[in-house]
């Protein structure tokens with residue numbers, strides 16, 4: 001594999017092998033051998049067939065109101081992250097199967113209504129001395145909630161995938177989360193996990209501009225005036241295709257932006273790994289910082305665009321209204337089931353004794369799609385009125 005003509009095969013040792021004997025393919029329960037597939041390919045099957053994965057199709061990425069058929073859902077966003085993660089993993093000589101699985105599962109713990117739903121659920125739990133965290137929730141889904149296999153609860157995923165779920169985007173401390181101690185919290189995750197958060201960034205930095213323009217809430221010239229990387233990409237495409245129609249110009253520019261950020265991530269990660277002579281997974285793990293990062297220049301551009309999206313799109317009046325509604329729905333349902341736990345489905349009632357009522361209610365809500373939670377809200381409102 002080459003990157004700009006540079007051989008990076010000397011870095012293959014950084015990759016998770018995934019072969020027999022690799023501790024990262026260990027599972028909590030013995031699984032019958034399947035010689036035709038690697039351990040991480042089996043995890044891919046298990047995740048793609050999970051109910052929580054299918055429900056991503058009905059969960060908001062940014063836009064809750066479906067005023068366009070073209071907006072991303074959590075599922076189509078996930079597929080975009082998979083594509084970028086595989087591309088980066090391949091260029092770096094990493095384990096592509098592991099990178100793909102981690103991308104597929106990276107948003108599985110998200111509640112309905114995007115980040116507004118997550119914030120609302122977190123606020124509800126805070127009043128009970130608890131927190132909601134989508135990565136920790138993802139681990140609960142794959143370890144406990146999915147019920148597909150006779151021998152155990154959960155999906156029985158490999159250690160490498162469970163570690164990646166916990167560590168791809170956030171550094172937890174063992175003091176805060178003693179239950180996560182088996183995931184080597186004081187060590188960096190493998191590069192396959194480190195690239196996921198950045199593949200996620202690359203995906204949504206492009207997609208949210210696209211959906212933002214589609215919604216009419218963002219305007220291309222305004223974006224170009226305030227976001228340097230976007231203006232740079234438009235200028236490049238205009239130079240290459242003079243007189244190009246606006247729709248093609250926009251799409252070509254977005255594609256170019258994705259390529260620029262992906263290439264930067266690949267080059268910078270490669271340079272970082274070389275600089276410390278990281279020729280083993282151990283070297284990646286013991287390094288104090290993550291090796292998979294953007295260059296300082298690309299990082300500055302990324303932050304500028306992210307700020308723009310926050311100020312101009314995520315907090316604009318139209319989306320703020322959607323967020324308020326999401327908060328109202330989540331909070332009302334949470335309060336209702338905490339007051340009336342017998343109204344929960346029987347399999348959730350059973351969990352109350354071991355998990356506590358507030359956590360069980362949050363688990364139930366977190367699993368819902370946008371349309372299902374709105375249905376519940378309508379029903380509960382009718383119940384309360386009676």
Ligand code: MG
Pocket residue numbers: 077081106107200
């Ligand atoms: Mg994501």
